[in-house]
Each structure stands twice: as structure tokens, then as C-alpha cells.
Amino acid sequence: MTNKEQILHTALRLFAEQGYDRTPTSQIAREAGVSEGLIFRHYGNKAGLLAAILGAGKAQVDESMQPYARDLDPRAAIAQHIRESIRLVREHRPFWRLVHQMRHQAAVQQAAEPEIDHFHRDIATRLSANFRRLGAAQPELEALLLFAQIDGITLQYLEAPDSYPLDAMQHFLIQKYHDEPFLDQP
Numbered sequence: 001m002t003n004k005e006q007i008l009h010t011a012l013r014l015f016a017e018q019g020y021d022r023t024p025t026s027q028i029a030r031e032a033g034v035s036e037g038l039i040f041r042h043y044g045n046k047a048g049l050l051a052a053i054l055g056a057g058k059a060q061v062d063e064s065m066q067p068y069a070r071d072l073d074p075r076a077a078i079a080q081h082i083r084e085s086i087r088l089v090r091e092h093r094p095f096w097r098l099v100h101q102m103r104h105q106a107a108v109q110q111a112a113e114p115e116i117d118h119f120h121r122d123i124a125t126r127l128s129a130n131f132r133r134l135g136a137a138q139p140e141l142e143a144l145l146l147f148a149q150i151d152g153i154t155l156q157y158l159e160a161p162d163s164y165p166l167d168a169m170q171h172f173l174i175q176k177y178h179d180e181p182f183l184d185q186p
Helices: 003-018 025-032 036-043 046-064 074-091 093-102 106-134 139-159 166-179
Strands: none
Touching (some): 025 036, 046 106, 074 139, 093 139
16 A cells, blocks of 8 residues: 555544544554655645545445446446445445545535535436436436435445345345336326
8 A cells, every 4th residue: 555545544544433623634644654744745634635535435436327327228227336336335345434434524524515515416417317318207306315225225234244135235226226117207
């Protein structure tokens, strides 16, 4: 792991454990085994670290959203999106656990609110377009529901990774969106 990656990893862990507002860059540097100046050189400041952490999460979510950019059947795109989301959470479980903890910290929300809002709107727009292609009567609400279901499954899995039926939930959600007739207008 490079120094830059070590700084990011350490910052993510400490922000999640202690809170963004209660974690000084001097502690991040000490625990990452680097100078505080190196943090500032790579990330500018603590807010830059937070932006990099959120950017890494956004990149993973963007990866899960790629099926909507392809010319897939809308139902196939939903199924692939669900599979990709579950794969990413499974492969990067510690990262997502920490991101979920961080997002409930007031200081994080305040510092990153514009980026988080933009990110959520982007996801909702892409999902809504796909549900529109399906002929959904309320594509915006369908988009928010799918987003909430994936987020809820992720959270439940992160809280109990050894006992949560992640594969069964993935299959169930895919089947739900494959079989649901309410998506199509009469």
C-alpha cells in the first residue's frame, strides 16, 4: 500500500471510529506512519481527505451503475445493477461499513452535503430513466425504492455479515424486479 493509500485508509477508519470532527490530521499522520505534511501534500486538508473517501465510494457506485449505460433490456440492467452492488459490498465490506458509519455523523454531512446530494440525485436520475424505459407509472418513486432497498440490504449485511442471507436477498430482489407487473403500464 502506498503512503497515499495508507493515509486514506487510516483516515477512513479514524473518521468512522471517532468522528470526522474529532479526528485531527496529526493523529491520522501518526497512525498512518507518515508526516502530517504528506497528508496536506496529497489531500490539501482534512476536507480533502473526506472528499477522497467519498470519491472512492462514488467510483464504486458508478461501477455498479454501468448496466444502465449499456444498451440492455431495462429489467436486465436492474438485475445486473443489483448483482454489481452486492459484489462491491461483499468485496469491500470494511470500506462500506465505515462509509455507512460516517454518513451518520453531522460533521460529515455538513462538510460533504453538496457532494452527497449531487451524488444521490445522479443515482436517482439514472434509475428513473431506466424505470421510464420500463414504462413505470411513477419512475422517480420506483428509482427511490430500488435505491432504498439496495441501501437497506447493504446496511443489514454490514451489521451481521455472517448471518445475513445476502445471496438469498440478491436473488429475491432480482426476481422481484424481473416478475413485477406493476412496472409496466397497461
